[in-house]
């Protein structure tokens with residue numbers, strides 16, 4: 001069945017912090033936007049790898065947790081109602097006639113825009129699957145915790161041994177009825193102070209063991225855990241968070257004709273333009289002399305890319321957008 005195309009002014013490929021800010025900036029420039037991300041939640045590396053870590057180098061915030069930064073960015077862009085195409089990879093990108101660029105996702109959604117900002121970071125993020133029970137995905141099994149409150153009163157099993165797994169377990173502890181952290185090795189890879197907090201908490205820690213089966217009818221009801229010694233136990237669980245990490249791969253971007261250097265970066269000029277007319281880049285994915293891969297730098301690049309895209313789309317526009325503080329048209 002053919003789907004209707006999504007027609008917008010600008011496509012932002014990658015809904016990490018930089019892509020979210022690019023979409024907000026596009027709204028300031030009165031451009032309609034679609035944000036595409038292979039992950040089911042926005043936030044890129046921040047949501048996937050360190051949602052509970054404080055970040056100390058975001059301008060205006062002496063310290064802000066990754067999760068709070070992402071929800072602030074999402075709230076900020078909501079004013080301009082971007083279209084989110086999540087859980088889908090931008091697979092094909094090609095210029096067609098009339099200065100249009102067409103993007104097709106791996107799920108067959110066709111997007112037509114006049115300019116693109118690639119904010120693909122270190123590439124398409126794909127969660128590492130939980131070998132047991134993938135049929136429960138979306139029915140109790142998840143890779144993220146978008147809203148801690150959704151787990152109020154639940155028995156939650158978190159799987160993994162890194163920072164994210166420990167962060168989720170600790171964050172859920174005051175909210176869930178019970179939290180069990182299952183790790184297949186004897187030691188955690190997370191920072192020492194997080195592991196200390198974990199052991200001082202009421203989180204039940206099971207090491208040298210794997211989640212071998214998820215059980216339930218409509219959704220997850222129980223989790224079977226098998227130890228290295230072959231012993232098994234079954235715990236009640238209504239939610240399983242598989243925090244087994246992510247793989248990142250530049251993937252389809254390599255096939256778009258956009259120049260790539262050093263295997264994963266896109267060279268840009270001072271306008272953030274790539275070698276393809278109408279296609280800009282911002283954030284970790286860009287490369288130029290003196291490039292620093294930080295969120296604060298990516299925010300600036302996003303503003304530059306979008307302002308230049310705005311002029312490309314409508315040559316009567318000024319490059320300098322004016323000061324947002326002067327604008328009467330931006331309702332708060």
Ligand SMILES: Cc1cc2nc3c(=O)[nH]c(=O)nc-3n(C[C@H](O)[C@H](O)[C@H](O)COP(=O)(O)OP(=O)(O)OC[C@H]3O[C@@H](n4cnc5c(N)ncnc54)[C@H](O)[C@@H]3O)c2cc1C
Nearest residue numbers: 014016018037038044045090120121123124125283284295
């Ligand atoms: C543990 C850790 C701690 C960090 N701490 C800090 C810090 O304190 N301060 C700081 O400034 N920076 C920090 N960073 C770096 C910071 O997270 C990155 O600079 C930032 O995330 C880059 O943002 P981005 O939007 O460019 O890319 P990303 O956050 O990588 O987001 C890119 C998104 O694009 C998506 N994507 C890529 N290709 C496609 C495609 N073809 N189709 C659909 N989606 C696609 C990916 O799935 C991903 O969600 C840290 C990084 C890590 C790993």
